[in-house]
Amino acid sequence: MTNLEIAALLRNIAAAYQILGENRFKIIAYERAADSIEHLSSDIKDLWDDGKLDDIPGVGETLKKHLDDLIRTGKVSHFDQVLRKVPQSVFPLLLVPGIGPKRAYMLVSALHLDNAGTVVADLKKMALAHKVAILPGFGEKSETDILENIKTYEGGQIKENRMDLPSADAIAVEIITHLKQISEVQHVHPLGSLRRQVSTIGDIDIAVSTTKPEKVIDHFLKYPYKKLIERGSTGASVLLHNGRQVDVRVQRPQAYGAMLQYFTGSKNHNIKLRAYALNKGLSLSEHGIKNVKTDTVRTYETEDAFYHALGLTCIPPEMREDKGEIEKAGLELQGTSKGLPTLVNASDIQGDLHIHSDYDLEPSHDLGRNTVHEYLDVALKNNYEYIGFSDHNPSFGNHTEKQIIAIMKDRKAYYEQQYDSWIQNVFNKNEVNKRVHMFLMCEVDIQPDGNLALPTEAFAYVDAVIASIHSSFTQDKSTMTKRILTALQKHPKVRMFGHPTARLLGKREGINFDWNEIFSVCASKDIALEINAHPMRLDTPDSVVYDAIRRGIRFCINTDSHATDQMELIKYGVSVARRGWATSNDILNTMEYNRFNKWLKQ
DNA sequence: GCCGTTTTCGGCCCGACTGTTTTCAGTCG
Numbered sequence: 001m002t003n004l005e006i007a008a009l010l011r012n013i014a015a016a017y018q019i020l021g022e023n024r025f026k027i028i029a030y031e032r033a034a035d036s037i038e039h040l041s042s043d044i045k046d047l048w049d050d051g052k053l054d055d056i057p058g059v060g061e062t063l064k065k066h067l068d069d070l071i072r073t074g075k076v077s078h079f080d081q082v083l084r085k086v087p088q089s090v091f092p093l094l095l096v097p098g099i100g101p102k103r104a105y106m107l108v109s110a111l112h113l114d115n116a117g118t119v120v121a122d123l124k125k126m127a128l129a130h131k132v133a134i135l136p137g138f139g140e141k142s143e144t145d146i147l148e149n150i151k152t153y154e155g156g157q158i159k160e161n162r163m164d165l166p167s168a169d170a171i172a173v174e175i176i177t178h179l180k181q182i183s184e185v186q187h188v189h190p191l192g193s194l195r196r197q198v199s200t201i202g203d204i205d206i207a208v209s210t211t212k213p214e215k216v217i218d219h220f221l222k223y224p225y226k227k228l229i230e231r232g233s234t235g236a237s238v239l240l241h242n243g244r245q246v247d248v249r250v251q252r253p254q255a256y257g258a259m260l261q262y263f264t265g266s267k268n269h270n271i272k273l274r275a276y277a278l279n280k281g282l283s284l285s286e287h288g289i290k291n292v293k294t295d296t297v298r299t300y301e302t303e304d305a306f307y308h309a310l311g312l313t314c315i316p317p318e319m320r321e322d323k324g325e326i327e328k329a330g331l332e333l334q335g336t337s338k339g340l341p342t343l344v345n346a347s348d349i350q351g352d353l354h355i356h357s358d359y360d361l362e363p364s365h366d367l368g369r370n371t372v373h374e375y376l377d378v379a380l381k382n383n384y385e386y387i388g389f390s391d392h393n394p395s396f397g398n399h400t401e402k403q404i405i406a407i408m409k410d411r412k413a414y415y416e417q418q419y420d421s422w423i424q425n426v427f428n429k430n431e432v433n434k435r436v437h438m439f440l441m442c443e444v445d446i447q448p449d450g451n452l453a454l455p456t457e458a459f460a461y462v463d464a465v466i467a468s469i470h471s472s473f474t475q476d477k478s479t480m481t482k483r484i485l486t487a488l489q490k491h492p493k494v495r496m497f498g499h500p501t502a503r504l505l506g507k508r509e510g511i512n513f514d515w516n517e518i519f520s521v522c523a524s525k526d527i528a529l530e531i532n533a534h535p536m537r538l539d540t541p542d543s544v545v546y547d548a549i550r551r552g553i554r555f556c557i558n559t560d561s562h563a564t565d566q567m568e569l570i571k572y573g574v575s576v577a578r579r580g581w582a583t584s585n586d587i588l589n590t591m592e593y594n595r596f597n598k599w600l601k602q
Numbered sequence: 603g604c605c606g607t608t609t610t611c612g613g614c615c616c617g618a619c620t621g622t623t624t625t626c627a628g629t630c631g
Contacts, residue, residue: 025614029603060604098620100629139622192631203631230630232619247631262616267631274615279608285616330607 197575262286353388354558450486468498533573545580
């Protein structure tokens with residue numbers, strides 16, 4: 001079962017409990033666990049393998065046992081018992097927006113919608129026949145709303161169809177540009193999962209500070225949208241024509257800090273933070289901090305001031321996932337050395353080591369689209385100290401070993417000649433200063449048997465190799481683990497493991513292997529894991545980065561660019577590192593040239 | 603059912619919006 005399927009199952013249990021009138025905190029507990037599992041950035045089976053299911057926020061002894069049964073046997077008898085107590089046709093209805101457990105149960109019972117397979121279509125018929133409006137608690141408006149929402153439901157599940165980060169950025173930039181057209185907008189920030197830089201984004205959340213909330217909301221609603229979801233005095237939500245939801249929330253400038261904090265989340269971070277505050281007699285909301293005893297609310301203009309008022313240093317948004325950041329932020333303010341780590345920044349990056357140029361070495365996979373000179377120009381513009389060209393190896397099937405060796409030799413000569421001519425073009429004689437150094441690398445396929453798709457002799461013509469998997473993704477766990485271990489130890493010039501899980505977000509699940517064994521070999525051979533910054537990959541995943549750092553593993557953040565305009569995507573790789581709590585010491589390509597060179601060619 | 607820098611028992615994040623209601627329940631984030 002996937003994380004999403006398990007989350008859905010737990011939500012159904014929560015819904016059943018709600019219908020059955022169970023203790024409401026038990027219901028909340030199931031919902032919270034479902035939320036956590038849905039947003040997990042690693043496969044729950046990996047946590048189960050390591051016996052770390054109760055590391056998941058909201059999963060305790062009981063749920064750990066149930067989940068263990070579920071993963072081992074595919075079923076939990078306690079769950080089945082609970083689910084059997086309510087009509088099965090309520091569950092499909094829960095997927096329709098605006099219909100929760102209570103209303104679903106009411107509709108199913110009152111209208112005798114007994115067929116779980118057709119229940120949504122049956123409800124639609126009933127609504128069209130005006131049989132819904134007459135039910136207690138329903139009315140004309142709810143009947144038309146239900147029809148409207150069924151249409152949305154039929155149009156596809158928006159929730160399962162999350163965006164990559166650049167798509168979300170593009171929408172946010174458009175909305176922000178629109179909002180800034182009026183002078184009443186003082187500050188505006190994208191928040192929610194986008195601000196935390198989660199690997200995929202559902203809704204776009206935006207906060208605005210203003211003294212004229214009504215005017216700002218009116219102006220926001222002039223932006224073209226398909227459907228108004230809701231509108232109130234504190235904000236509005238719309239569905240755009242592209243199917244994406246945008247929530248805009250407004251706040252007075254003097255309380256904007258609380259708004260930023262509240263709207264950035266994550267949900268689990270906020271729940272933990274509010275419980276933490278409650279212990280101190282303080283109640284948190286998007287309006288400020290209330291002293292429970294005196295019932296007075298203080299407002300905060302900035303997030304910094306908001307966290308400080310709780311006795312915490314301001315926690316970077318990428319860390320707000322309830323992984324112990326609140327406790328650490330408290331320690332820091334007490335002056336102990338065990339506070340929050342100083343996260344790596346995009347400006348710390350000194351080079352990009354995974355670049356595909358248009359030099360045709362008859363590779364196994366796609367060529368890049370720009371010339372060596374064009375990439376060097378961008379590297380110079382980015383203030384990089386070095387750049388690594390890592391074209392795919394020449395295809396193994398179409399060449400003899402001898403041919404491959406010859407190709408690699410020619411390639412080395414070509415790159416060196418290109419590099420020399422670039423240096424001469426860019427700098428006049430007096431200024432010759434090789435500010436951008438070049439590494440000649442190669443991204444080499446890890447074959448199904450763990451061999452590398454580059455003859456040993458050809459390694460003489462590269463500085464270093466990135467070993468990556470591009471085929472046979474479905475091998476079983478032990479075969480895959482052995483395959484990777486073999487490849488990483490095949491040649492001393494293998495210095496990085498490229499996009500380790502080979503996942504493509506929303507398209508292809510990651511491959512299955514034993515991370516602990518890979519960590520061990522990376523630690524003993526000082527091999528880096530790549531954080532591939534391509535927004536469809538973001539691989540190594542952030543949760544693995546977090547674990548790996550605790551094992552002493554270091555990383556290299558690369559773009560895997562196939563064109564020069566992709567080099568700017570490095571920022572998304574930096575975000576992954578930050579979400580994994582990486583400092584610049586954990587990221588090898590923050591080192592200046594001499595130190596990096598020494599590491600690469602050790 | 604979860605959870606602990608005053609607790610292993612006794613609490614549990616907080617508020618907005620909507621529709622159907624005359625004070626609240628359901629849903630959502």
